[in-house]
Amino acid sequence: MRAQARQIIINSVRKFINMGALSRLWNLVKNIHAADTASLFNHLIFREKLILFNIIYEKDKERTAEVLSELDPEDSAAILKELSLNQITLLFEVIPSDDAATILPLLPEETQKAILSAMEKKPSEEVQELLHYDEETAGRIMSPNFYALSHDTNVSDAITAMQLEGDVESAFYLYVVDSDNKLVGVVSLRQLLFARPNTPLKDIMNRDVIYVKPETDQEEVARSVADYNLVAIPVVDNEKVLIGVVTVDDVIDVIDKEATEDIYKMVSLDTTDRVQDSPFKSIKKRLPFLLLSLLTASVSPFIVNHFKDTLQAAITLAVLMHIVAAVGGIAGNQTIAIMVREIAIGEASWMTARKTLLKEMIVGIGNGIVMGIVLAGASYIFIGNIYLGLILGLAVIINLFIAALLGTIIPLFLKLIKLDPALGSVNLLTMCTDTLGYLVFLMLGTIFLKYLI
Secondary structure: OHHHHHHHHHHHHHHHHOOOHHHHHHHHHOOOOOOHHHHOOOOHHHHHHHHHHHHHHHHOOOHHHHHHHHHHHHHHHHHHOOOOOHHHHHHHOOOOOHHHHHHHHHHHHHHHHHHHHHHHHHHHHHHHHHHHHOOHHHHHHHHHOOEEEEEOOEEHHHHHHHHHHHHOOOOOOOOOOOOOOOEEEEEEEEHHHOOOOEEEEHHHHHHHOOOOOOOEEEHHHHHHHHOOOOOOOEOOOOEEEEEEEEEEHHHHHHHHHHEEEEHHHHOOOOOOOOOOOHHHHHHHHHHHHHHHHHHHOOHHHHHHHHHHHHHHHHHHHHHHHHHHHHHHHHHHHHHHHHHHHHHHHOOOHHHHHHHHHHHHHHHHHHHHHHHHHHHHHHHHHHHHHHHHHHHHHHHHHHHHHHHHHHHHHHHHHHHHOOOOOOOOOOHHHHHHHHHHHHHHHHHHHHHHHHHHH
16 A cells, blocks of 8 residues: 555544544445555554454454454554453454464463463464464464375375365465374475376475474574575474474564564664654653663763863864764664674674674774774864874774774674674664773873873
């Protein structure tokens, strides 16, 4: 849906809600794709979300389930808390079990138990099985519904069996198993359609199957799907028994979620903070990180205060010292952005740290030399003191070297101690480049003070 059309629909939704014209509201949204309907919720306040959800539920429960699967899990949980147990149970029996397993833990514990007890046996067991696995693993996001047949089955019988089975979420591949239900191969639906009817699956299957374990991190699952251009990837246990499939739609959700989390964490933001939140809610989420930032930002003033005699003697240093810190911070953030991405896609680790570090240090020194010469020349032209220009240029070179060094080491170190490399990296680096930038610049100013007065 185009942005302009979306905005018109959002305005119309709000207008109909405020007017109480619920029939007109349903006529507006009933033909909109479930994903586009879900995106409308991101632009509404909670009261409006609840009214829109209830009118969809009243008119079409199957469509409500589709919208529920497309919503952010936090939004889904918030809305479901306002529904009756019977309403929630009906929806959980319709939505895919992996979506139910994502939303259910966000509800109160008593509600979770009541829902699982009230659900039909099969969907309830599927959801409970997924909940046994840790969050953000393949086991938690996999679908237990897939096509799997014995390797001795011929093509004709396989097609008939799939037709009798009906549609499943992962209808991209037919997985081939042996008598112990162990994964031995995979056949694409295209191969199946063009093979001779009496051909056994074992003769046309691809034996080199890419698979993951249920405990595999969801980022690694997404990376495997992207690397091998798959639309689904099987999940097997330690005995290689096929237990589920992760589909590409879930992988896209993972990529989107992880990218959002990295962006938020790099600037120390709560990952649930949204534009639609109330001001009080956003203050509550952001204030702790700001107070922590205040603590880290309090280090550099002590450095500046230590050199107050130097600054009083040569006030021009106070004017220029912020340039050193600012340039170092920007350069460091560039390095961190690259490192966080490289770590996320598995291209950077402590094993390759030496090569990466050397490259980034060379980049830091190279950029520092160029920036240092430019700033030294500019300060000499406008201020007329060659020593001040040399101090500024040298301080920038050193601080860009430090920025490159720390911008490489900080994310790698956080990864080493099992923390998210994006977590507060920017704040930590800014504290270091500000503090060390001021220290280097003012130390050089103190050394050459007699040439500045």
